[in-house]
Amino acid sequence: MAYVHGYSERETQRLYEQADILEDILHSGTEFPANARVLEAGCGVGAQTRLLVKRSPGAVFTCIDLSEKSLATAHRLKEQAGFRNVTFGREDLTRLSFADGTFDHIFVCFVLEHLDAPIAALQELKRVLKTGGTITVIEGDHGSCFWHPETPESVAAWKGLITAQQHLGHDPDIGRRLTPLLTEAGFRLRTCEPAWLYADRLKPALRDGMVDHIIVPMVQSAERQILSDNLVPKEVYEKGIADLSRVDRIEEGTFFYTWFKAVADKR
Amino acid sequence: MAYVHGYSERETQRLYEQADILEDILHSGTEFPANARVLEAGCGVGAQTRLLVKRSPGAVFTCIDLSEKSLATAHRLKEQAGFRNVTFGREDLTRLSFADGTFDHIFVCFVLEHLDAPIAALQELKRVLKTGGTITVIEGDHGSCFWHPETPESVAAWKGLITAQQHLGHDPDIGRRLTPLLTEAGFRLRTCEPAWLYADRLKPALRDGMVDHIIVPMVQSAERQILSDNLVPKEVYEKGIADLSRVDRIEEGTFFYTWFKAVADKR
Numbered sequence: 001m002a003y004v005h006g007y008s009e010r011e012t013q014r015l016y017e018q019a020d021i022l023e024d025i026l027h028s029g030t031e032f033p034a035n036a037r038v039l040e041a042g043c044g045v046g047a048q049t050r051l052l053v054k055r056s057p058g059a060v061f062t063c064i065d066l067s068e069k070s071l072a073t074a075h076r077l078k079e080q081a082g083f084r085n086v087t088f089g090r091e092d093l094t095r096l097s098f099a100d101g102t103f104d105h106i107f108v109c110f111v112l113e114h115l116d117a118p119i120a121a122l123q124e125l126k127r128v129l130k131t132g133g134t135i136t137v138i139e140g141d142h143g144s145c146f147w148h149p150e151t152p153e154s155v156a157a158w159k160g161l162i163t164a165q166q167h168l169g170h171d172p173d174i175g176r177r178l179t180p181l182l183t184e185a186g187f188r189l190r191t192c193e194p195a196w197l198y199a200d201r202l203k204p205a206l207r208d209g210m211v212d213h214i215i216v217p218m219v220q221s222a223e224r225q226i227l228s229d230n231l232v233p234k235e236v237y238e239k240g241i242a243d244l245s246r247v248d249r250i251e252e253g254t255f256f257y258t259w260f261k262a263v264a265d266k267r
Numbered sequence: 268m269a270y271v272h273g274y275s276e277r278e279t280q281r282l283y284e285q286a287d288i289l290e291d292i293l294h295s296g297t298e299f300p301a302n303a304r305v306l307e308a309g310c311g312v313g314a315q316t317r318l319l320v321k322r323s324p325g326a327v328f329t330c331i332d333l334s335e336k337s338l339a340t341a342h343r344l345k346e347q348a349g350f351r352n353v354t355f356g357r358e359d360l361t362r363l364s365f366a367d368g369t370f371d372h373i374f375v376c377f378v379l380e381h382l383d384a385p386i387a388a389l390q391e392l393k394r395v396l397k398t399g400g401t402i403t404v405i406e407g408d409h410g411s412c413f414w415h416p417e418t419p420e421s422v423a424a425w426k427g428l429i430t431a432q433q434h435l436g437h438d439p440d441i442g443r444r445l446t447p448l449l450t451e452a453g454f455r456l457r458t459c460e461p462a463w464l465y466a467d468r469l470k471p472a473l474r475d476g477m478v479d480h481i482i483v484p485m486v487q488s489a490e491r492q493i494l495s496d497n498l499v500p501k502e503v504y505e506k507g508i509a510d511l512s513r514v515d516r517i518e519e520g521t522f523f524y525t526w527f528k529a530v531a532d533k534r
Contacts, residue, residue, distance in 0.1 A: 146411060258525075
């Protein structure tokens with residue numbers, strides 16, 4: 001599967017840091033009852049799995065991904081952290097090996113944005129969800145992102161990531177489409193709300209986390225594609241990364257991004 | 268003063284409707300105690316004044332604007348609605364007639380985005396605020412706005428408004444700069460948070476209000492400048508307005524915008 005952020009060690013580190021920085025913003029309100037069978041679809045290196053397990057210690061998680069490499073990393077994390085009630089497995093979201101109605105709840109975070117056919121994946125997830133069960137979907141929207149000071153080069157570098165992801169046939173602005181996607185896949189919507197982050201000099205730790213530990217390394221994870229496809233000229237890209245990093249280094253820097261979190265159920 | 272939205276009857280109507288639709292989002296948490304002397308700077312037609320009075324019935328408001336025409340409309344509103352404790356007056360934000368330290372609190376909503384020199388205005392407001400008093404500033408950020416489905420024409424029409432405002436020397440993305448502006452003007456920051464609106468099929472009344480009663484008429488208020496300066500070709504603009512309106516007419520339409528609300532004080 002073509003994945004815009006790749007599978008490097010640095011990217012794994014970014015995913016773990018990102019999950020911690022955004023835990024309150026993204027996981028607030030997501031708790032599953034004891035003994036609930038929960039499918040985490042697209043668990044990757046297990047970055048969100050840690051937080052799911054922490055917040056729902058009695059639930060029984062099945063966490064799946066297509067990437068053997070990511071799953072191996074997730075397995076190591078499980079051993080280090082001593083997770084209980086988690087089984088990792090390799091699955092293809094387009095044809096899951098589970099029987100109809102296997103799971104009580106499904107959790108999907110930062111996955112649909114990387115798929116060729118997100119509606120087909122949601123339909124397959126609906127198949128393995130029991131009637132009355134819920135699906136929780138969290139996706140970003142790169143078009144929601146802005147900062148101050150904004151320079152043409154920092155905007156160009158950011159748009160380079162967006163274009164690289166679009167060239168793979170994927171939608172980096174998918175957050176705004178969660179309710180249409182879930183409806184089209186046949187789910188009944190319960191809620192969909194922005195889960196936003198705004199940081200300025202009043203929240204320097206959050207600003208540092210978002211700029212230096214999430215956004216800049218996120219763009220850099222696609223650097224090879226951005227530069228080799230000449231989506232952004234090298235000197236523009238380099239100044240853009242420097243300008244983006246600077247948002248966290250000067251007093252007046254501000255940063256905004258919003259994810260969307262939707263909950264729907266199967267009738 | 269060059270004002271991108273103009274002073275038409277339709278625009279007055281838009282401002283009143285906008286204030287009602289956004290009341291909970293923007294005015295939540297803004298209450299002034301009985302007998303507090305509050306300056307509303309840039310009251311325009313009194314659209315926000317109504318809500319200030321409703322939420323702080325015991326405070327004493329002085330509401331100022333540069334436009335005689337807007338003040339005349341605000342006066343009519345006052346008579347119709349039977350406001351008490353409100354005095355409207357014509358003032359220039361760059362040199363107010365009030366003595367130093369006249370007011371306990373200051374309220375500013377959708378004003379800095381239309382000024383040539385927002386920092387100088389904030390400094391003049393600081394002069395007439397007493398030590399220990401607060402300033403509450405609410406400004407939009409047009410760069411924060413996105414919707415689904417997004418067409419090139421709807422983006423072009425929206426960018427036409429942004430460019431028209433920029434051509435006047437004003438900043439339609441000023442929301443993200445509230446903390447730097449207040450700091451540079453010498454205030455001490457207390458809080459600055461996004462005050463966002465997201466609407467989809469789950470919130471059809473809010474989506475209708477935002478799209479049909481705020482955003483579309485807001486762009487149309489600058490239509491003459493957008494078209495006469497050829498910022499957007501006429502046929503692109505017209506399709507763009509139709510596409511924007513359509514966001515509220517189809518089930519799958521979604522819309523996001525965020526304002527920023529900051530509170531600071533004078534040391």
